[in-house]
Amino acid sequence: MKVIIIGGFLGSGKTTTLLKLGKYLNDKGEKIAIIVNEIGEIGVDGTTLDIEGVETREITNGCICCTLKIDMEQALDSLAEEYGPDTVIIEPTGVAFPRQIKEEIELMKIADMEFSPIINLIDGSRFDLEIEQVPKFIKTQIEDADILGINKIDVATDEQINKVKALLQHYNNNDARILEFSAKENEGNFEELIETISGEGKQREHSAKQNSIAESNVSSHAIEFAIESNDLEIKKGHELANGIVDSILSQFIHLNPDFIGHIKMSMDLPETFLKISLTSSTNKPEIEIFERENVANPKVRALAAVTNIRQDEVVKILENTIEETFTEMGIALQRIQQHTDTKNIINLCDNSI
Ligand SMILES: Nc1nc2c(ncn2[C@@H]2O[C@H](COP(=O)(O)OP(=O)(O)OP(=O)(O)O)[C@@H](O)[C@H]2O)c(=O)[nH]1
Numbered sequence: 001m002k003v004i005i006i007g008g009f010l011g012s013g014k015t016t017t018l019l020k021l022g023k024y025l026n027d028k029g030e031k032i033a034i035i036v037n038e039i040g041e042i043g044v045d046g047t048t049l050d051i052e053g054v055e056t057r058e059i060t061n062g063c064i065c066c067t068l069k070i071d072m073e074q075a076l077d078s079l080a081e082e083y084g085p086d087t088v089i090i091e092p093t094g095v096a097f098p099r100q101i102k103e104e105i106e107l108m109k110i111a112d113m114e115f116s117p118i119i120n121l122i123d124g125s126r127f128d129l130e131i132e133q134v135p136k137f138i139k140t141q142i143e144d145a146d147i148l149g150i151n152k153i154d155v156a157t158d159e160q161i162n163k164v165k166a167l168l169q170h171y172n173n174n175d176a177r178i179l180e181f182s183a184k185e186n187e188g189n190f191e192e193l194i195e196t197i198s199g200e201g202k203q204r205e206h207s208a209k210q211n212s213i214a215e216s217n218v219s220s221h222a223i224e225f226a227i228e229s230n231d232l233e234i235k236k237g238h239e240l241a242n243g244i245v246d247s248i249l250s251q252f253i254h255l256n257p258d259f260i261g262h263i264k265m266s267m268d269l270p271e272t273f274l275k276i277s278l279t280s281s282t283n284k285p286e287i288e289i290f291e292r293e294n295v296a297n298p299k300v301r302a303l304a305a306v307t308n309i310r311q312d313e314v315v316k317i318l319e320n321t322i323e324e325t326f327t328e329m330g331i332a333l334q335r336i337q338q339h340t341d342t343k344n345i346i347n348l349c350d351n352s353i
């Protein structure tokens with residue numbers, strides 16, 4: 001069983017890359033499974049993966065540094081036994097150190113496992129902010145990588161990309177291969193990345209354990225509400241989503257003008273699934289809309305994981321903004337669940353992705 005680990009800070013493009021890699025390997029006839037570990041117990045991306053045709057199975061919740069180990073071991077064991085994939089693709093949370101995840105898995109002594117090179121994605125369009133906001137954390141992620149992927153070249157300038165490349169060469173002493181691409185647009189070296197992944201990972205001395213979440217300076221909160229209206233139309237949903245994210249953005253900027261992270265919100269509306277995503281104080285929100293069959297229980301889920309803003313502020317802003325915006329539109333919400341912890345989801349790919 002081959003294990004591929006796709007690391008990278010919050011919002012760097014891991015899920016986008018994973019879905020394309022999954023599709024490529026699947027088209028080649030490989031049987032694959034995907035493990036996604038999202039910060040916050042409410043899987044905002046789980047639904048997206050689901051829509052892309054990926055079967056989702058949830059396992060227990062836990063923190064990356066303790067229970068996750070047990071969850072991951074159980075997940076891999078049961079996958080190997082019950083599903084027998086050729087390849088497992090793992091997306092750790094954006095606040096994990098990918099090499100630490102690899103080392104934990106190596107200790108599990110699961111039979112016939114081999115590792116691909118560790119990929120760490122870097123958002124080429126916001127690297128300045130990453131280095132400014134979480135320098136030590138980003139440097140560790142860079143040192144950890146066998147392949148450094150500068151992503152989002154479609155929205156970065158040549159000057160930005162050249163600067164990132166020079167800094168990556170400076171921070172990575174292990175001759176990591178540097179590739180530049182757009183995972184979303186399939187531009188640049190993206191095909192090369194996909195092909196390089198089939199190679200073999202490098203062996204290294206085990207690193208000293210670090211608490212990655214504490215070092216990331218990230219506060220996160222996730223929340224889920226039932227929408228008490230069965231006729232919320234896509235146009236109004238779109239308007240609501242834009243209004244909420246714009247308001248959260250301006251409140252976060254007030255507390256930290258240079259934050260990076262990932263604010264993502266999804267809405268299950270009667271005939272559509274809508275996802276909105278924002279990855280830094282200077283970035284524009286991106287909306288994706290998917291057609292859906294009739295959904296019986298409309299829901300809104302949101303997750304905010306951002307640098308250098310206090311946890312209680314993140315909780316208050318996320319919850320109040322969603323509740324107030326819906327109330328202003330005359331739509332009632334019912335709280336389903338809320339979490340500030342970490343989540344593991346196992347997604348088993350079926351043949352249709
Ligand atoms: N312009 C552009 N946007 C991209 C690219 N790759 C990903 N994105 C966008 O960046 C946002 C974050 O992408 P994800 O794939 O969800 O990032 P992630 O690393 O999985 O995020 P977390 O799991 O929250 O850490 C989404 O809005 C993507 O559409 C790219 O190559 N170009």
Ligand SMILES: [Mg+2]
Pocket residue numbers: 014015016045091
């Ligand atoms: Mg993701």
